Amino acid sequence: MTKIQTRIINIVANDRPISKEISRILKQKLENNGFIIPEKFSFEADLIICIGGDGSFLRTLHEYNFPDIPIIGVNTGHLGFFQELSPYQLDEFIFRYEKGDYTIQELHPVEALVCTKSHCIEIIGINEITIKGDKSRTVHLNISLDDSFLEKFSGDGVLVSTPAGSTAYNYSLGGSIVDPRLNLLQITPIAPITTTAYRSFTSSIIVPKDSIIKIYPEYTFENSILIVTDGMEHKHYEIEEILLRMSDLRPKILRLKDYDFWNKVKEKFL
Template sequence: MKNRVITIHTNDTPVSLKTKKLLAKKLEGSGFIVSESLDTDSELIVCIGGDGAFLEGIHKFQFPEIPFIGINTGHLGFFQEISPNQLADFIFHYKTGKYHLQTFSTVKATVFTENNQSFEHVGLNEIVIRGELSRSVHLNISIGGSFIERFSGDGILVSTPAGSTAYNYSLGGCIVDPRLKLMQVTPIAPMNTTAYRSFTSSILLPSDLSLGIIPDYETRRGIKITTDHLEYTYNNIDNINIEFSDKVVNLLRFENYDFWTKVKSKFL
């Protein structure tokens, strides 16, 4: 009989560590093997903490195909499905198959440097392009190969539907139902004067279009790229291409889950 392995990822807060210990005991009592690493036999990843711990787990395990479920011991917990007092219910519903998978798209930035190197970064929530040391940036932006604008401001954020309720929402972007496959481009403190003209609202793009970014010469050096919670700084960027990635994230959802009910409970 194949081992049923469940991987647990957690942050280091006292309540998370306590929840992890209790969950591991309950899982082992139900016939599962508990691991802290992603084994070849792992069938589920449990992330304990808030949304930050959840995103950390996705990047730590490099966007695996096996599903995730979150236990919220943090604050907002938008991705998290269950609370620490629902561990027994979670195990029962999981063993009896009373759940479905919700699939989230991811976004990818490919950075091309002046010395002909390229680097890829994938995000579940968003990818942010901004200047190093909080400097303003000037970015020549194209959509599907057609030039659109010369953006000037603090930067731009490209979010997935999953990330529309995160930083994007704080910037005034719109909430997008995750069943829609689109990218949202939201400006960060755009300049709109007689000298600089930039879009001041979000732009929604279909999944088959890519976003091209060429920094102006004076801002080409010292560009910071953030994918979810991870930051990378480049000093010799030639151009950046942002598009949907072929990687997806599968979340375990129980029968009573509804996206808009979750939105209402977290924001209203």
């Protein structure tokens, strides 16, 4: 069923003065073109415009529980890899949006089912989910892929990234940049220990979209594990099992039709 167009657009901005000012200007421009900008977030909207940096973009998706509404970003931050627009492009964007000169890109989040002795919780990551030891101690993780034992990892931790997250923390760890058109997960070690006592993979492992990554922590000093999703930390005690897989959620990014991922990579990293 085709969604009825409401001409409602949500504007979400971080607290930086420049973001607030761009939000005010954008709201005025959109209203002058007949769009409705609600005071509170509307789940009936056709679009979310996020003003800020990549952190604001990710927090918006988490805060509103990954709504089935396309999102586009205006960059007032630093890198702005997710953000499609610069502040000077507001008029151009409105013109092209009304013409339908855009495409919709689906994201493929990673989800983790974290089970302790007493309960299980689900965590979603747009970029990545990271499993680390607490208090900067070495962590020992038994890692299996589907029904095959992979390794007993020793080091600072492991990161499981999505294609969208391949250019984030994963990239700084030496992981591969992945074209977002590919559906896969990447397991990247964080400071792995490779000695006569410990053996760990020292490079990323690429696994298919339907893989299930199983992690069983071993505890030496204390029974806590730090799980970080898109930069947000969660400390858990007595974790017995972590199951990671590609989520069924499909958050949507609105891209202008001339968007090119590899041009973006060259612009931001080279």
